[in-house]
Amino acid sequence: MSNSEWIHDLINEHDAPTMSDKQRKILEAAIDTFSEKGYAASSTSEIAKKAGVAEGTIFRHFKTKKELLLAIVTPTVAKFVAPFFIKSFAKEVFENEYEHYEDFIRVVAKNRLEFVRKQFPVLKIFIQEIAFHDELREPFQKLFTEHVYQKFKKIIEHFQEKGEIVSLPPETIMRMTASSIIGYILPRFLLFSDKEWDDEKEIDQIVSFIMYGLTGKR
Missing domain, CATH: 1.10.357.10 (Tetracycline Repressor, domain 2)
Known part of the structure; x- marks a missing residue:
């Protein structure tokens, strides 16, 4: 199962009405980055780049x-x-x-x-x-x-x-x-x-x- 399929399964059952496309992309990019590098070594700028959004967009959806x-x-x-x-x-x-x-x-x-x-x-x-x-x-x-x-x-x-x-x-x-x-x-x-x-x-x-x-x- 690819990450895109996985994240779809993760959020679709209950959160689909409230989850935007940008939030989905951010979560998918975060899974890739955290899984590869670990939480401490990952940066929000790297996650934003992978998600194709501005870093500030992450903090509009997730405070930290x-x-x-x-x-x-x-x-x-x-x-x-x-x-x-x-x-x-x-x-x-x-x-x-x-x-x-x-x-x-x-x-x-x-x-x-x-x-x-x-x-x-x-x-x-x-x-x-x-x-x-x-x-x-x-x-x-x-x-x-x-x-x-x-x-x-x-x-x-x-x-x-x-x-x-x-x-x-x-x-x-x-x-x-x-x-x-x-x-x-x-x-x-x-x-x-x-x-x-x-x-x-x-x-x-x-x-x-x-x-x-x-x-x-x-």
Whole structure:
């Protein structure tokens, strides 16, 4: 998906009536620039040039560079992260029944891989800046706590009761599972995006690795 298609999807659902063409161009240019250089190293003059507008035009629409950053990422949290956590996780992941915990891991890994593949430009900005801006971190934490944590914990406890996985604290198993999946996805897109990846094979290996740690069996 190109940035122009991505920005159209980002703002069109709710903001199309109020978003001007210039605002769209500014946001698209900001995504390109922030994703390539990072927030701190980007300048509004560079963004304005890329958008084909005067620098003063940016400040008519966005009072500060930080407001421009939040205009990109905050809607993403609200409109992409939230729907994927609530809809994708609730419908595609958490509302399903699984015979084994490894079946659940495989669905989670494929779901998150596809999410990152589609939304990578803005997620790269989000990853780079979440540690430095409470406005980005706090909504994400709230969404995870409200819509993911309890459902994830319930699935873990279900397979612990069946005796399928070890009786570690569910939070520990959750971290082990998430970190193994994230540990593949982030390098795959951030560090080695030009490498040819066999995602199916990699996911199989992730599942085997996690299950060996939780059961001692391959």
